[in-house]
Amino acid sequence: MRAQLSSELLKLRSTRTAAGLLGALLGLVVTAVVLHGYGVPSANLETPSGQLTFLVGWGEVLGSLFAGLLGAMSITEEIRHGTIRPTLLVTPRRGRVVASKGLAALLAGLVFGLVATSAAVVAGRITLAARGLDVTLDGGDYGLLIVGGAGAAAMWAVIGLGVGATIRSQVPTIVGILAWVLFVEGMLVDNLPGLGRFAPGALGQSLSGLRPDTLLAPSIGAALLALYALAALAAGSVMTIRRDVV
Amino acid sequence: MNDHESFEVGALTALGGSMVTVNNVTKRFGELVATDDVTFSLQPGTVTGFLGPNGAGKTTTLRMLLGLAKPTSGEALILGRRYAELDEPVRRVGAVLESNDFHPGRSGRNHLRVLALAAGLPMSRVDAVLELVALGSAAASAVKTYSLGMRQRLGLAAALLGEPQLLVLDEPANGLDPAGVRWLRDFLRAFARAGGTVLVSSHVLAEVAQTVDRVLIIDRGRLVADSVLDELAGRGQTLEDAYLELTTGASS
Numbered sequence: 442m443r444a445q446l447s448s449e450l451l452k453l454r455s456t457r458t459a460a461g462l463l464g465a466l467l468g469l470v471v472t473a474v475v476l477h478g479y480g481v482p483s484a485n486l487e488t489p490s491g492q493l494t495f496l497v498g499w500g501e502v503l504g505s506l507f508a509g510l511l512g513a514m515s516i517t518e519e520i521r522h523g524t525i526r527p528t529l530l531v532t533p534r535r536g537r538v539v540a541s542k543g544l545a546a547l548l549a550g551l552v553f554g555l556v557a558t559s560a561a562v563v564a565g566r567i568t569l570a571a572r573g574l575d576v577t578l579d580g581g582d583y584g585l586l587i588v589g590g591a592g593a594a595a596m597w598a599v600i601g602l603g604v605g606a607t608i609r610s611q612v613p614t615i616v617g618i619l620a621w622v623l624f625v626e627g628m629l630v631d632n633l634p635g636l637g638r639f640a641p642g643a644l645g646q647s648l649s650g651l652r653p654d655t656l657l658a659p660s661i662g663a664a665l666l667a668l669y670a671l672a673a674l675a676a677g678s679v680m681t682i683r684r685d686v687v
Numbered sequence: 688m689n690d691h692e693s694f695e696v697g698a699l700t701a702l703g704g705s706m707v708t709v710n711n712v713t714k715r716f717g718e719l720v721a722t723d724d725v726t727f728s729l730q731p732g733t734v735t736g737f738l739g740p741n742g743a744g745k746t747t748t749l750r751m752l753l754g755l756a757k758p759t760s761g762e763a764l765i766l767g768r769r770y771a772e773l774d775e776p777v778r779r780v781g782a783v784l785e786s787n788d789f790h791p792g793r794s795g796r797n798h799l800r801v802l803a804l805a806a807g808l809p810m811s812r813v814d815a816v817l818e819l820v821a822l823g824s825a826a827a828s829a830v831k832t833y834s835l836g837m838r839q840r841l842g843l844a845a846a847l848l849g850e851p852q853l854l855v856l857d858e859p860a861n862g863l864d865p866a867g868v869r870w871l872r873d874f875l876r877a878f879a880r881a882g883g884t885v886l887v888s889s890h891v892l893a894e895v896a897q898t899v900d901r902v903l904i905i906d907r908g909r910l911v912a913d914s915v916l917d918e919l920a921g922r923g924q925t926l927e928d929a930y931l932e933l934t935t936g937a938s939s
Contacts, residue, residue, distance in 0.1 A: 444804060444805055444806070448802070451797065451800060451801050452793075455793050455794070455797035455800075456790050457792055518790065522787075522790045522791065523787060523788035523789070524788055524789065524790055524798075526785065526788050527788055528802075528805070530755075530776065531776070532805055533754045533770055533771040533776055534771060685750070685757060686755040687750075687755075
């Protein structure tokens with residue numbers, strides 16, 4: 442399993458996919474925080490929960506989304522380019538392949554989450570200072586944002602892997618993840634908050650302490666999101682084991 | 688003698704010396720019968736050509752042998768075991784199924800390192816196989832810059848990483864230049880002389896006739912010939928005569 446993990450980590454390092462996603466994530470987080478820092482009414486940026494939800498929380502949201510895309514692409518790119526064949530010839534125990542991909546995705550997702558939330562913190566402080574607003578977030582808030590954001594992104598990467606291993610085709614997988622995170626979840630949380638807060642994106646946000654009035658407590662969110670990740674990994678594993686590789 | 692060797696000697700003896708035994712393998716995709724009751728075995732020290740029109744079931748058979756697809760019925764075994772049950776499969780079997788199973792942005796060397804890491808092989812094997820297929824100078828370049836012939840050689844390098852006893856190659860000469868074709872033929876003959884087993888599919892019958900000891904011909908999912916090449920010649924038939932007589936020619 443250690444051999445497979447080091448192979449999976451080299452796969453992530455030896456193409457531009459992961460680095461490109463990380464660079465795009467970093468640019469998008471800074472852009473989102475700066476634009477919202479200028480556009481959101483100042484009344485919404487005075488309380489700690491307002492600064493978390495409307496400003497630096499973008500680090501968690503985008504970090505988890507991109508981690509999910511990376512996790513998904515870690516399997517769909519192999520299927521698309523055919524490297525899944527040599528991968529399975531070396532390691533015919535497919536459950537072991539999916540498990541080591543899950544571990545690699547978890548680690549990469551942690552990095553994505555850390556980078557995204559840290560960048561959001563820095564960009565948020567600079568933007569607030571430039572606008573002349575006080576920073577009302579304290580070290581505990583930042584700690585929860587960064588640790589929670591890293592954890593959420595790590596689990597989102599595993600969820601993405603499970604979705605990718607189940608759908609297999611790259612474009613529908615990516616479109617599906619984007620549509621879910623950007624549209625379906627927003628509508629669910631806004632219109633049916635009682636249900637929407639149990640959706641995986643909302644659970645990720647709860648880990649970082651975003652929207653505490655609507656979303657669950659971080660610890661409960663973490664436990665439920667971990668269940669999602671395990672279920673997605675199990676589904677991806679079963680689908681990979683059962684189906685023929687063409 | 689280590690455990691693997693004693694296992695292999697035991698298995699080979701028990702199997703009557705067969706490296707590969709395919710027993711009554713049938714694969715259905717809904718109504719379509721891709722392979723129909725295919726049975727053959729392969730002996731160490733031989734090169735076997737696997738011939739048939741496009742869509743006849745060659746690749747499906749190879750996939751089942753390599754554990755990528757499950758037979759609907761029957762079994763395809765290597766050293767008496769299903770592929771997934773082999774310990775250290777890359778030390779037993781090297782296979783190339785498609786000529787382009789690479790990430791275009793990954794270098795040839797990293798492609799091999801990824802596989803060597805997963806197989807627990809030392810990185811010195813990566814350099815050894817790169818040198819063997821003469822790809823050393825291009826190893827640091829992304830695969831998307833490779834010609835078809837270079838991709839074939841990289842695929843073969845990956846198959847040879849674990850110094851396997853059985854090589855399974857689907858159309859390995861496709862895209863090779865004349866010198867590459869000669870090199871591959873000599874390599875496969877030498878591999879078999881050293882006790883290795885080779886199964887190679889091809890459409891290039893003239894090349895097959897120069898390389899293999901034996902041919903399996905499959906047509907519409909059924910094995911229609913399993914002959915030593917010399918037997919065909921003894922009947923006054925060329926390989927091409929036999930092939931065209933036995934197959935429908937209605938290639939897709």
